[in-house]
Amino acid sequence: MKTTIEISNYPLNADYIPPIKDFIDRLNLNKNIKVKTNATSTHIVGDFDVVMPILQKEIKTSFEKYGKMIFVVKVLNGALDI
Numbered sequence: 001m002k003t004t005i006e007i008s009n010y011p012l013n014a015d016y017i018p019p020i021k022d023f024i025d026r027l028n029l030n031k032n033i034k035v036k037t038n039a040t041s042t043h044i045v046g047d048f049d050v051v052m053p054i055l056q057k058e059i060k061t062s063f064e065k066y067g068k069m070i071f072v073v074k075v076l077n078g079a080l081d082i
Helices: 017-028 047-064
Strands: 002-011 034-039 040-048 069-077
Touching: 002 017, 002 047, 017 034, 017 040, 017 047, 040 069, 047 069
Parallel strands: none
Antiparallel strands: 002 040, 002 069, 034 040
16 A cells, blocks of 8 residues: 655754754665655655654654654655656
8 A cells, every 4th residue: 555654853952954854865865766855845646654763763753863853743644646
């Protein structure tokens, strides 16, 4: 089953751009998903069973590396043309 996920990341520190960029860069290393970033969010499209473990891993990595941050995640059943 295909899914589209929209993610917004809000690091709770003054130097917020490096943690966001690092998260997006790590997502882009995965060849089995499609990643598109715009000014306010990042979209991921792929197979649900592939996308969810990647997302779980990268959110956990961000928490461990950068401390407190907020992730807002919207999950759609189906693939959008991003």
